[in-house]
Amino acid sequence: MDLQTIQNHPSFKQLASERARLGLGMSIVMAAAYFAYILTVAFWPRLLGLPLWKGTVISWGVLIGVGLIALGFLLTAFYVRRANSRFDRLSQHLLEDLR
Template structure:
């Protein structure tokens, strides 16, 4: 068993491809939302400074910031679920093939 035979195996290629696509896709989603928030803070701060309703000190900026943190947790949960189901099955298949 050499490294090249593992890298050439269809299950390994599929595992690597799926992990890369999922990771890059989630990274793009998180980075895009984060930078959109930061650009809004930089160029339109009044937009995020509006209170949620009259008489409250909580602004839309705080709510959206909390939403960004929640999005990070959600993306992590999606990745963990995918890793524990699909990726683990493909890894197990590889382990069985190369024992």
């Protein structure tokens, strides 16, 4: 079996397409979140320095920074879940067809 046979298989094309779309979508979400944060730092730094409520030392910048880190973890967890369910099934189907 050669590489061209695998690349032309419908299951491989579907797997590659779904993985690429998911990866691109998740990359756009993460990049947009970071870009928005950086733009806020550049143009509205006072906003990030405001305390969450009166009397606290924790600012909105800290909360948003932690939120960005959490978003990264959530996107990673979503990808792992998707890879362990949908992508593994498609890979298994491809392997069975190619045997």
